[in-house]
Structures are given as C-alpha cells and as structure tokens.
Amino acid sequence: MAWKRMALQGWGRVTRAETLASRPERQREVAPLLLAPEAAPGLIAYGGGRSYGDVALNSGGATLLTQRLNRLLDFVPDTGLLVCEAGVTFQDILRTFLPRGYAAPVSPGTAFVTIGGAIANDVHGKNHDRHGSFGDHLAWIELVLPDGRLVRASREEEAELFAATIGGLGLTGLILRAAFHLQKAPSTHFVVHERRLPDLQSFMAAFAEVRRQATYSVGWIDGVARGGQLGRGILQTAEYATGEVPRARPARERRMPVDLPALALNRHSVRLFNEAYFRRVPAAGRERILPVEQFLYPLDAVLDWNRLYGKRGFYQLQCVLPDAAAERGLPALMERVAEAGAASFLAVLKTLGERGRGYLSFPLPGFTLALDLPARPETPALMAQLEAMILDHGGRVYLAKDACLSPEGFRRMYPELPHLQAVLQRVDPAGRMRSDMARRLQIHGAA
Amino acid sequence: MTADLWVVLGASSSVARAFARAAAEGGADLVLAGRDQADLADTAADLRLRTGRRVECLDFDAAGFDSHDAFVETCWRLAEGHRLNLFFAAGSMPDQEAAMRDFRLARSIVEVNFLSVVSLLNRLEPGLRAQRGGAVVVLGSVAGDRGRRKNFLYGSAKAGLHAYLQGMRGRLLADGVRVVTVKPGFLDTAMTWGLPGLFLVASPQAAARAGLQAAGKGRDEIYYPGFWRLIMLIIKAIPERLFKRLSI
Numbered sequence: 001m002a003w004k005r006m007a008l009q010g011w012g013r014v015t016r017a018e019t020l021a022s023r024p025e026r027q028r029e030v031a032p033l034l035l036a037p038e039a040a041p042g043l044i045a046y047g048g049g050r051s052y053g054d055v056a057l058n059s060g061g062a063t064l065l066t067q068r069l070n071r072l073l074d075f076v077p078d079t080g081l082l083v084c085e086a087g088v089t090f091q092d093i094l095r096t097f098l099p100r101g102y103a104a105p106v107s108p109g110t111a112f113v114t115i116g117g118a119i120a121n122d123v124h125g126k127n128h129d130r131h132g133s134f135g136d137h138l139a140w141i142e143l144v145l146p147d148g149r150l151v152r153a154s155r156e157e158e159a160e161l162f163a164a165t166i167g168g169l170g171l172t173g174l175i176l177r178a179a180f181h182l183q184k185a186p187s188t189h190f191v192v193h194e195r196r197l198p199d200l201q202s203f204m205a206a207f208a209e210v211r212r213q214a215t216y217s218v219g220w221i222d223g224v225a226r227g228g229q230l231g232r233g234i235l236q237t238a239e240y241a242t243g244e245v246p247r248a249r250p251a252r253e254r255r256m257p258v259d260l261p262a263l264a265l266n267r268h269s270v271r272l273f274n275e276a277y278f279r280r281v282p283a284a285g286r287e288r289i290l291p292v293e294q295f296l297y298p299l300d301a302v303l304d305w306n307r308l309y310g311k312r313g314f315y316q317l318q319c320v321l322p323d324a325a326a327e328r329g330l331p332a333l334m335e336r337v338a339e340a341g342a343a344s345f346l347a348v349l350k351t352l353g354e355r356g357r358g359y360l361s362f363p364l365p366g367f368t369l370a371l372d373l374p375a376r377p378e379t380p381a382l383m384a385q386l387e388a389m390i391l392d393h394g395g396r397v398y399l400a401k402d403a404c405l406s407p408e409g410f411r412r413m414y415p416e417l418p419h420l421q422a423v424l425q426r427v428d429p430a431g432r433m434r435s436d437m438a439r440r441l442q443i444h445g446a447a
Numbered sequence: 448m449t450a451d452l453w454v455v456l457g458a459s460s461s462v463a464r465a466f467a468r469a470a471a472e473g474g475a476d477l478v479l480a481g482r483d484q485a486d487l488a489d490t491a492a493d494l495r496l497r498t499g500r501r502v503e504c505l506d507f508d509a510a511g512f513d514s515h516d517a518f519v520e521t522c523w524r525l526a527e528g529h530r531l532n533l534f535f536a537a538g539s540m541p542d543q544e545a546a547m548r549d550f551r552l553a554r555s556i557v558e559v560n561f562l563s564v565v566s567l568l569n570r571l572e573p574g575l576r577a578q579r580g581g582a583v584v585v586l587g588s589v590a591g592d593r594g595r596r597k598n599f600l601y602g603s604a605k606a607g608l609h610a611y612l613q614g615m616r617g618r619l620l621a622d623g624v625r626v627v628t629v630k631p632g633f634l635d636t637a638m639t640w641g642l643p644g645l646f647l648v649a650s651p652q653a654a655a656r657a658g659l660q661a662a663g664k665g666r667d668e669i670y671y672p673g674f675w676r677l678i679m680l681i682i683k684a685i686p687e688r689l690f691k692r693l694s695i
Contacts, residue, residue: 004641025461025637026486068461071493085489096497 003038008046008063010053011306013313014375015403017057017436021046023065027085027176030064031148034174034432038062042434045170047114048089051121052316053403054436055169061434064174066116072096073177080182081139086116086175093182094293103185103292105137109348111297116175121400122167122361126218126238126296129211129353131183133363135166136356139179146173146432164423166358169399171424171433171443189245190216190238190295195285196278200231200331203349204367210237211351216295222274223337223344223371231334233349234281238295245289256307270345277346309374315383318370318398319390320352326367329393333386337371340382347371359416359423362398370401380404399437407442417443451475451581452529454522456507456567457537459486461636462586465655466534471498473659478525480507480518481537509537509563510555519570530578533571534658535564535585540601540638553600560604565611572615576622582662583619584627585612589670592630592679595695616667628668629658632675647672 003020010016022033034043042061049056057063070087080102082093091111093104108123117123119141124133131137140154143165153162165172197203203219210217214237221233299305306313321329330349337344348370352363373379383404390397396413397405411417424433424444431444438444453470455463458479467477471494479487484506491502503525507518522531539559546552564585575581590598591605609628616626633639633648649672657671670676685693 002641023637023640025464026459026483027489028483028485071489072496073489073492075496092497 002033002036003062008049008057010055010057010403011050012052012316012375012401012403013306013309013311014315015054015057015436017054017059017063019058019061019063021063021065023068025068027069030069030174030176031144031150033064034144034146035148036062039432043174043432044435045086045116045120045174047087047117048110048112050108050110050113051117052401053399054440055121055399055402056117057436058434059436066114066174069176070114075182077102080184081179082182083177083179084115085177086114086119088115089113090115090118090297097182098185098188098292101185102182105181105183106131106134107296109297110300111293112300115178115180116170117400119166119175119178120168120170122356122358122363123400124352124356124363126216126350128363129217129351130215132354133356133361134180135358135361137180138162138166138357139181141165141175141179142177143173143175146428146430150176160419160423161427163357163359164420167356167361167399168358168420169360169437169443170435171420171438172427173433185240185292187241187245187292189241189289189291191241192236192238192288192290192295193285194234194236194281194288196232196281196283197235198232199229200334201327203231203233203235204327204330206235207349207351207367210235215239217350219349220277221334221347221349221369222278223334223347224271224274226335226338230331230338231349232278233347234278236295238290241289254301255303256305259307259310274346309372312375314375315373315379315403316370316401317373317383317386317404318368318401319386319395320362320364320366320368320398321390321393321395322364322366325393325395329389329395330367330369332393333369333389336386336389337373337382340378342373342376342379342382344371344373359420360399360414362396362400364396366395368398370398399441402437405441407440407446410441421445449528449530451532452478452526453532453534454478454480454526455534455536456480457509457535458490458504459483460536460538460638461651462631462634462655463534463536464490465652466536466584466658467494467502468497469652469656469659470534471500471502474500475532476501476529478503478505478522480505482506482508507537510558512562512566515566515570519567519574522571523574530581531571531575532581532662533567533583533585535567535583537563538586538638540598543598543600546600556600557604557607560601561607561611564608568611568615572619575619575624578624580623582625582627583615584629584658584662586658587612587628587630589630589632589675589679593682593690596691596693597695625662625665627658627661627666629654629661630668630670630675630679632670632672632678647674 039062044058045064046056047066066087069085072084074083107125118134122133122135216238219235387409455467458481487504494502588605590602612628633645635648654671661669
C-alpha cells in the first residue's frame with residue numbers, strides 16, 4: 001500500500017499531526033505520489049523529524065517520508081562536490097567522509113537532520129560567522145514541482161526557485177537530489193577551548209573577540225541564573241586538531257527509557273544541574289581534544305533526549321537579534337524568561353554572520369539565543385510576549401524551531417515573504433504543498 | 448582466501464539494499480540485479496561511496512526464465528577471482544482476491560516467488576559445486592509454513608520454495624555450499640507499508656544482518672525475529688480440523 005494513516009510529532013512533542021503518509025524508496029515513485037488523489041488535500045515532506053514545531057507536519061493532509069531516499073550518488077574529491085538524495089543525514093556524511101578528510105561545510109546541532117531538511121530550513125551551525133548557512137554551500141537541487149515536473153535549480157538556472165527553496169519550508173516541491181560542497185577536514189578531532197564567563201555582558205564581549213578568529217564557537221548559558229549571574233555560562237571555541245590525536249573510546253549511544261515525570265524538572269533540580277555544568281570547567285578554562293561528532297552533536301549521545309521534558313513536551317525559542325540591538329535585547333529576553341520561572345535548562349548563544357541566500361533564511365548578523373521552554377498552560381502567552389520583544393529589537397524567530405509565531409509577527413520578521421509567495425504562485429497555483437506551519441503563518445495568504 | 452562476491456537479486460527492495468550494504472561493509476564485492484536499472488545505478492553509487500567496494504548492476508527479470516542462462520553466465524564472468532554467493536530477495540505479494548480472479552496474477556506469484564529460484568539455482572548449481580563453497584541465502588516467509596485462508600497463494604509459493612531449498616541444501620552439502628532459508632515475520636518494507644494487523648514489525652536492516660550472519664555461521668533455516676519460530680510452532684500444531692475454520 002502506498003499510504004498509511006499515522007500520527008507524526010514535532011521534535012518538541014507539543015505539535016502533532018494525524019496524516020496520510022507514504023514512504024517512497026525510489027526516486028521515480030515521488031512524482032506519482034505527489035499527484036495521487038491522497039495528496040490532493042496538500043502534501044509536505046518529513047525527513048529526520050528533528051524540526052521542533054510544525055514545519056514538517058500536515059494535519060489532515062498527506063506527508064511524504066523521505067528517510068528511505070538516502071543514497072549518496074556522486075563525490076568528486078578534487079572539488080568536494082557531493083551529490084545525494086534528500087534523505088541522507090549528516091550522520092551518513094560524517095561516517096562516510098570524515099575518515100577520508102571531508103566534512104559537511106555547515107552542520108546543525110544534531111546529525112539526524114536530513115539534507116532535504118537542511119535546505120528547507122537553511123540550517124546553520126557553530127561556524128556561521130565564517131562559513132554561512134547550508135544554502136551558501138549548495139550548488140544545485142533537483143526538485144519535483146507540485147505539478148510533477150522535475151527541474152534543476154541553482155544560482156544560474158531557475159534562480160528564484162532556488163532562493164525560494166532555500167529556507168522555503170518545503171513548500172516549493174519535493175527535493176529529490178542536492179549537490180553541495182564538502183569542506184576539507186584535516187582531522188577527525190577538534191581542539192576545544194572552554195572557559196567560564198560570569199555574566200551575559202562578559203559573554204557577549206568574549207564573543208565579539210572570538211567570532212572573527214575562531215572557526216567554531218558556541219556558548220552554553222545557565223538558563224536559570226538571575227541577577228548578577230544572568231547569562232553566565234561556558235564559551236566553547238574549536239578548531240580542527242593538527243597532528244596525531246589520542247584514540248578515544250567511541251561514545252555509546254544512550255536512550256531515554258521513559259518520559260520524565262513533569263515534577264523531575266523543577267527549578268531546584270535544574271539549578272543544581274546547571275551549577276554542576278558551570279563548575280565542570282575550571283575557573284582558569286581548559287583545552288580538550290574531542291571527536292568532531294562530540295563537539296558538533298553533544299545531544300545526539302542521548303538518542304531521544306526530547307523525552308526529558310515529559311509527555312507534555314516543550315517549546316524551543318530560537319531568535320536572532322541584530323548586533324546593534326543585542327546588548328539591550330538579550331538581557332531583556334533572558335530576564336523575562338527567568339522571571340516567568342520557565343526554568344529553561346541550558347540556553348545556547350551563538351553569533352551569526354551574513355544573511356542567507358533564501359527568501360526565508362533565518363540568519364542575519366547578530367546574536368542568536370535558543371532556549372527550551374517546558375510546555376505549560378501559560379507558555380504560549382509567554383511566547384507571545386517574547387515575540388513582541390524580539391520584534392521590538394528588530395530580530396526574528398527561527399522557523400525550524402517554531403510552533404507559536406503569529407502570522408503578523410512572521411510578516412514583520414521576514415519581509416521577503418512576497419518573493420516566496422510570487423514563486424509559489426507560479427510553481428504551485430493549485431496549492432498542492434501544504435503544512436501546518438504554512439497554514440498557521442498564512443504563508444499562502446490569509447484564509 | 449578468495450574474496451566474496453554477492454549477487455543480490457531483487458536489489459531494489461529495502462531488505463536487499465540493506466543486505467548489499469552489510470555485505471559490502473563486510474568487504475564483499477557486489478552484483479546488483481533487478482529490473483529498475485536507474486534505481487540500481489543509484490544504489491551501486493551509494494555502496495561504492497560508502498564502502499569503496501566494486502559494485503556492478505545487471506538486468507534481471509525473475510520470471511523471464513529464458514533470460515536466465517545468459518544472466519547466470521554473466522554472473523560467473525563477473526565473479527571471476529571471487530567466490531560467488533547469492534542473496535535472493537525478489538518477491539511479490541499482490542492482493543489475494545485479485546489473484547483469485549485473475550490467473551495471470553496467480554501464476555506470477557508462483558513464478559516470481561518460487562519458480563524464479565528454481566530456474567536460477569538449477570542453472571547455478573554446477574558452478575556452485577565446482578567452486579566448492581559459497582552461500583545461497585533466500586528470503587522465504589512464515590506465510591509458507593502453513594496455508595492460511597487469507598494468503599495461501601503467496602504462502603503456497605513460499606512453501607514450495609522452502610521444500611526446494613531443503614532438498615538443494617542436502618544436494619550441495621558435500622561440496623560445502625551452504626543454503627540458508629530466512630523466514631522473516633513482519634518487516635517494515637514497501638510491501639507491508641500500510642497493511643492492517645501487523646505487529647512487532649522488524650527493520651529490513653536487522654533482517655538483512657541476520658541473514659548475512661546466518662550464512663557466516665552455516666545455519667540452515669532462521670526465523671527473523673527469532674520469536675517467530677515459536678509462533679509458527681504453535682500455528683503449525685493447530686489441528687487442520689480446527690485450522691480450516693480460522694479466518695486468519
């Protein structure tokens with residue numbers, strides 16, 4: 001049977017969709033599935049299932065699972081150009097190419113993301129200042145358009161379709177194949193520097209200093225510290241190791257055997273955990289040699305860490321504030337979250353460089369903050385307040401993480417939306433590509 | 448020791464793809480055989496990139512018996528310098544009621560799931576005996592253990608297949624050629640996607656690994672997952688007087 005009724009969830013487990021799903025195993029099956037009567041109420045692709053909110057969900061519609069379209073098709077060592085199917089994951093790339101001295105140019109915080117998802121959300125990593133987002137490394141894509149036609153898009157051919165598909169939330173069609181450049185990886189390990197920073201102000205000052213020099217940088221912030229300690233945390237910077245590195249034991253994959261009960265994560269337990277996390281790094285800082293995957297994907301060590309937040313799930317808020325606004329905006333946001341007692345575990349702070357190439361690309365030069373907010377009845381109201389604050393500071397919310405943004409806020413954050421809409425008018429006049437996010441944000445226009 | 452070459456038949460299926468990957472990761476070269484050449488070429492490229500092994504593609508129509516002589520000849524040519532092994536995963540399970548109405552469909556069930564193996568193995572047998580080794584791993588099915596009202600066309604083809612493999616196992620024993628029957632329960636494949644009433648569904652990757660390991664250990668017949676041996680033991684023990692009344 002081609003279709004199966006099933007329920008899919010966003011990674012944050014607060015969004016859920018009953019959908020009719022199909023899971024093609026060959027490229028030639030994709031176009032007929034898109035044109036099938038089952039897909040008439042609208043279709044979206046679902047890859048690794050690591051988007052937090054509703055970008056890959058389609059309640060009452062159809063969903064195409066891309067996980068079995070996961071073949072590597074071509075690789076040219078001289079140029080680093082890799083061609084692969086959309087369901088290939090960053091883990092596939094790491095395992096196949098890191099031993100040969102190549103790595104994905106940009107990688108999100110989990111290796112379970114697919115290349116199709118990386119394009120549709122124009123993901124970024126811990127090296128955005130230096131290497132931009134995923135779309136910056138994309139040579140071309142082959143896309144099954146909503147009418148079933150197969151087209152190739154790049155900066156030269158179908159340039160508007162290309163820009164609409166990068167960060168296009170899967171709405172321009174189904175990405176079948178993609179070509180992008182891997183970068184040379186001189187080692188399988190990173191040299192990682194870690195240091196403690198006592199508050200947000202010193203954290204941001206430290207970032208201003210390292211963002212131009214370090215290739216990789218990321219800040220882990222204690223989400224519950226307040227007052228003079230607000231924004232304290234650990235700054236990690238990393239470069240590829242040179243020369244021989246000690247052979248480390250391969251890390252074991254662990255699982256969360258159960259959903260944690262709601263009580264387990266309270267402000268006291270989180271405070272204890274965060275204190276320990278902070279003190280893990282000596283006051284004078286330290287240097288470690290870590291396997292690439294342990295630095296890039298620390299949370300992948302626990303396969304389903306999202307169960308940490310229990311059955312009710314959690315929201316993730318990731319926003320970026322432009323450099324000029326961040327100094328005032330970031331403390332205000334963090335204070336608001338701390339005031340609400342939303343007890344976010346660890347928050348992640350990074351810097352971003354240039355804007356992305358897609359119409360809805362998230363990055364802009366500034367500071368990006370990501371925090372988990374366990375779902376409670378009052379959380380959506382808090383998210384609305386945070387949205388207003390982000391707008392006041394000229395920032396925007398990352399759609400790959402989002403489940404709450406309002407259509408009005410979305411329009412102000414993403415002023416290039418009309419360009420995407422124009423492309424959608426052209427390639428999908430019948431509206432065959434749909435998602436819960438597209439409906440919520442009224443991407444195809446007000447209902 | 449001679450390097451292994453696995454000929455994978457029906458190589459577009461998810462179990463066959465997983466098997467080919469596991470065999471290549473274990474150091475074997477491959478011949479992928481099937482009808483969808485564009486798809487096989489993609490799988491071959493994937494395996495070459497991931498494992499660095501030699502991978503060739505061949506056109507293979509399971510029910511095109513007249514083409515099997517030439518196919519077998521090509522296999523032996525490609526296997527030069529290797530020990531040839533066979534993984535057979537070609538299969539089809541159309542709707543039983545449709546096959547009851549249309550004999551051509553019923554015949555194709557028997558041809559693809561049973562006769563194709565007879566045609567191929569009979570032709571390969573002299574060569575396999577001559578190389579005095581190698582393994583033949585064939586996907587059977589728990590459906591072949593007992594003829595059920597709901598699925599006996601497919602089941603009877605698989606039952607014939609099981610009996611054929613039992614005989615062939617004995618015939619090749621003295622020459623060191625192992626014949627392994629893998630009887631999977633429910634696998635999460637395109638064939639079972641969306642079918643009602645499935646339980647404890649296993650991944651094609653795990654089933655493929657089990658098949659490869661069984662060949663390495665010289666097992667004769669395995670169930671995958673293993674608990675299906677017990678389930679089928681019980682189902683086979685039900686007296687026919689009772690079984691014929693069961694609508695399973």
